[in-house]
Amino acid sequence: MKLPLAYYGDPILRVKCSQVKEINDDIRQLVNDMIETLEEYKGAGLAAPQVHRDLALFMTFAPVRDPENPEKWLKPRLRVFINPKIISYSKDESVWGQGCLSIPKIFGDVRRPFTIVVTATDLDGNSFTEEFSDYEAQAVMHENDHINGVLFIDRLEMRERKKLEPQLRELKKKYDLIRKSEAKK
Numbered sequence: 025m026k027l028p029l030a031y032y033g034d035p036i037l038r039v040k041c042s043q044v045k046e047i048n049d050d051i052r053q054l055v056n057d058m059i060e061t062l063e064e065y066k067g068a069g070l071a072a073p074q075v076h077r078d079l080a081l082f083m084t085f086a087p088v089r090d091p092e093n094p095e096k097w098l099k100p101r102l103r104v105f106i107n108p109k110i111i112s113y114s115k116d117e118s119v120w121g122q123g124c125l126s127i128p129k130i131f132g133d134v135r136r137p138f139t140i141v142v143t144a145t146d147l148d149g150n151s152f153t154e155e156f157s158d159y160e161a162q163a164v165m166h167e168n169d170h171i172n173g174v175l176f177i178d179r180l181e182m183r184e185r186k187k188l189e190p191q192l193r194e195l196k197k198k199y200d201l202i203r204k205s206e207a208k209k
């Protein structure tokens with residue numbers, strides 16, 4: 025089932041999310057629904073607070089480079105992260121244009137480490153520690169920010185953020201109205 029998204033201005037997007045205590049049917053259902061939602065919106069990742077759930081859980085669907093031919097990108101792969109923690113960041117950085125399903129039509133460049141090491145639990149309850157680079161690392165850091173109440177617009181350079189401020193105010197106004205009318209129902 026496709027889930028309704030939380031949009032910019034929704035307080036759930038600013039919550040530091042709670043740890044997942046147990047991988048039960050509720051969590052498995054949530055992950056399935058989130059995958060469906062992600063496919064529907066053609067995103068590169070989705071975090072639980074973006075579907076109104078206060079849980080440290082997200083998934084990425086990011087293309088990876090062909091190890092045989094680094095110029096070539098392979099199809100995106102789906103990865104699920106439960107209770108993730110980024111345990112190391114590379115010194116080398118890269119700048120990527122970012123967008124977010126919760127902040128429609130807003131884009132900006134964010135500078136972040138190129139490679140990270142993450143420890144997390146998968147949907148089968150197995151913990152893993154793995155290195156991610158490139159596009160996929162950017163997606164993981166973007167989603168990991170979400171479960172800590174951080175949005176990519178917080179990481180823009182001041183000048184770029186200022187430029188987007190009027191659009192962000194409009195977005196918030198629009199979604200505040202929608203939220204109000206939904207709360208009345």
Ligand SMILES: [Zn+2]
Nearest residue numbers: 123124125126
């Ligand atoms: Zn996002």
